Every structure is written in C-alpha cells, then in structure tokens.
Amino acid sequence: MIRPIQDLGWAVIRFVSDLGALAIFTLQVLRATIVPPWRVRLFVDELHKLGVLSLVIICVCGLAVGMVLGLQGYNTLVRFGAAESLGAVVGLSLVRELGPVLTALLATGRAGSATAAEIGTMVATEQLDGLRMMSVDPIDLVVTPKALAMIVVMPLLSALFIVCGLAGGYLVGVGLMGLDGGNYLASLQSAVDFHDDILGSLLKAVIFGVLVGLIATYRGYHAAPTSAGVSAATTSTVVVGSVSILIFDYFVTALWGV
C-alpha cells in the first residue's frame, strides 16, 4: 500500500529536480549565448548539420503532406461545390499547424536525437571532462552552438516544409484534378494573412526550436556515461520532445490565436 505512494513521491521529486536542473541549464546556455567567446564557426557547422542535412527529408515530407492535403481537401470540397477554395484549405492547414508541428517532430527525430546521441557519447567517453580539464566550458563549446542552431534552423525548415506542401497541393489540385492554377493561388493569397498566419507560424517554429534544442542538449549532457545511458538520452529526447511540441502547440494556439 505504501510502496506505490513512495514511488509516486520519488517520481514527483525526480520531475521537480529535473525541471530545476533544466532551468539552470537554460540559464547557462543563455549566459554562454550572451558572454564571449562566441563560437561562430561551430554555430555555422551546426546550421549545416541540423539544417542543410535535413533539407531532403523536409522537402519530401512537405511535398507528401501537401499532396495528401490536396487530395483529401479536393474530395471534400468538391461535394460542396467549393473546390476552388482548395488553396485556402491547404495553405491555412500548412501554415497554421502542419508546417511548424510536423517540421518540429521531424527535426526532433532526425536532428534532436542525433544531437542527444552526440553529446551523450562525449559524456560516456569523457570528452566533456577532457574539455573541463582544459579549462573549456562544454556548455559554451558543445551545447550552445547546437541549441542556437536548432532555434535558427527550425523556422527556416518550417517555411521550406510549407512551401513544399503548397507545391504538393498545387500538383494534385491543378495537375491531377484539373483546378485552375490562378484560382488555387488566389484563394491561397486571400486566405493566408501575413501577420496572423505567417508570423504566427514562424513564432511557433521558433518556440519549438527552443524546446527541441534545449531538450536534446540537456538530455545528452546529463546522459549516464554508458551505452545504455546514451540510448536512453536519445529515446527520451524524441519522446519528451514530441510530447512537449504537441502540448506547447495547443497553448500557443490558444493564447496567441495562431
């Protein structure tokens, strides 16, 4: 009878102390972002690793999602005689929700897990301790360039995903279903508002970038120094990152009306 209560108590203590450690970690990253030395070269390298190497998966997934949206949207709209609104449906779905959310989930799976595994491996092989003994702060050298790159890369990848999705919707609606291309673009242009939709979408992507960047680096940095520890850090990055994205998506949507 007492055991489950004890377990629950320990779980709560672990959660709260984890949250506290994440807050301190965030402050350390913030400090390393503001205070020199700035690792510009490493930051650019990370932009390449997290961003450029994710281009293919983002483009392919964006195109596929846009094509599915185009097909489903057309089949539904045509029943109500509103097929010319396909551009608006595909555009709003992608810009408001699917673009930033799916991009963040894909980035968590590809770049977030890789980041956690890389830092976790450095912990397990004492590379971070080696840096400390050389009077180099691993937060400054290893963590901050990766976390910042994730924040910068996320809105760019999200924008690319949306563009590819719109192209996919266009291909299906105009190319396959015979809709007028001008109608598709006109309905898209009239429905999507720059301030409310585009900027809101970018805001979501930045918030997701912060979440994924911090969760991935934090999990890797605090990985147990064993192969199982690295594996657990990678898994928990994907799980905690994905769940956090979906929860934050609701709150950002509800609070900012994005």
Add this chain to the structure above:
Amino acid sequence: MTSVSATDAPHVELSHVCMAFGERAVLRDLSCRFPRDRISVILGGSGSGKSTLLRTIGGLVRPQSGAVLVDGEDVTRLSESGLYRVRMKLGMMFQHGALLDSLTVFDNLAFPLREHTRLGKAAIADAVHQCLEAVGLQNVDGLLPGQLSGGMVKRVALARAIVREPVILLCDEPFSGLDPISARRIEALLVDINRNRGVTLIVVSHSIPSTMRMADHVVVMLPDGPVEGSPAELEASTDPRIIAFLSDGEDPSIAAPDDLPGTTATARSVS
C-alpha cells in the same frame, strides 16, 4: 629518484575527504599529501578509488565533505569559473584518452593552445610536433582518434596533457595497454617532465616495477586508509598487506567491489 621528507611542501593536499556515489562510499575521511615538484604514484586494487581521487583533485567530482587544496586553493569550494582558473595549472591524461573524436590528432593537441594562448599557426604547429615527438609519434597529424591503436591514443592523450605546460600533471593509468617499449618511453618522458620542467606528477598506476623506478612518493590505497612512503620505505615495509600488494599487485584484504568499504582515514607512514 629523490627522497621525500615529511616536511616537503605539499602541492596537492586532501584533508578528510568523503566521497560516495549513491550508497557506495569510495573515499571515506581520506587525507593525504602530494609533494611539490615530485612524482607521486597512487597504487591500489581495482575499485579502491584511485581514479576518483584523481578526478577529485581535478575538480571533476565534488566530495561530500573535506578539503582538496590544489596549489593552495580549495577546489571543493570554488565556483565553476574558479575551477577553470585552477585547471589552467593542471594537465590530465585520462585512462581512455578522452580525445575529441571529431578532431584530428593535430587539432586535438592544438586545441588547448588555440583556446588559451595567442600563439601563431607556426608556433602552435611547432609545439604540437614537439609533444608528438616526445611521446614517440610521427606522421599522425591528420588521423582521427578512431584510426589510432589504444596505445597511440594514450600517447596522444599524454601529448595533449603536456602541450600547455601544466605545473601539475595528473595521469590515470598511463602505462596500461602499452607495449613494454612504449611504456618505458612514457615512463622516461614522465620522469623527464618532472626533473627538467619541475612539474608535479600524480600518477595512478597498476605497474609496480615502473612505480618503483620512477616514484619519489607512493600512496597505497588500502581499505582501512592510505599508506604513504617512498618506494624504498614500501619495499622495506613489514606490513603484510603492503608485502602482498607489492608481490601480487593486489591487496588481498581488498574485498570484491560490491562490498568494498571504501578507502578511509589519514595516510599513515609505512611500517
């Protein structure tokens, strides 16, 4: 070998240090001293806390209680930035190298110089090649750590530890995994670093012969506390545990890791 007297000024001093990982105590009320400009070797059975002791000196782990004075500063009370300041005086060779696996051998050695000095490219290249030559490595500049053998990784790790000319050099198992020729070369290099550059060396080792040849001061980690003395004093010891340790390399009184009581108490002189 130079004899060490009780009055030799300690460069590193541990006082009543307690360190535990979870339930398991590794260092219990440990006190010992490492004299300035001398070679100290820490011996002990597996799991006796030798590496933890070295990491405590480097400030990589903080003990639950006690003081660790490194060049007069208590590293247990320093902030992270204070620790980085003290570590500028330290070099550490890790047991498994801890080389940055995304950098080449050359960049691994050049890294601390680029971080902390204003040396130009040519001066850095000179310093790197001197250190590589000292550990007997040539033509390895462009190789990644993953392309090196275990022994080569150790030698690169030692070269990286000395490239910034530390005043205290910590070495964790520098001879393990090396062929006899490489081990003798590393041993000679360590002695040379100490004698000619005045670097205080603290070496964790399992190699009794090399310890007896190179050490000025030996700390043997036993379950009921460390025993300190010169190699000659250890060899003349009548303590059965020391005799057993020196003949077998293991202290028979050290229990299996699961029920290790940890190393305790103030270092005693050899009896």
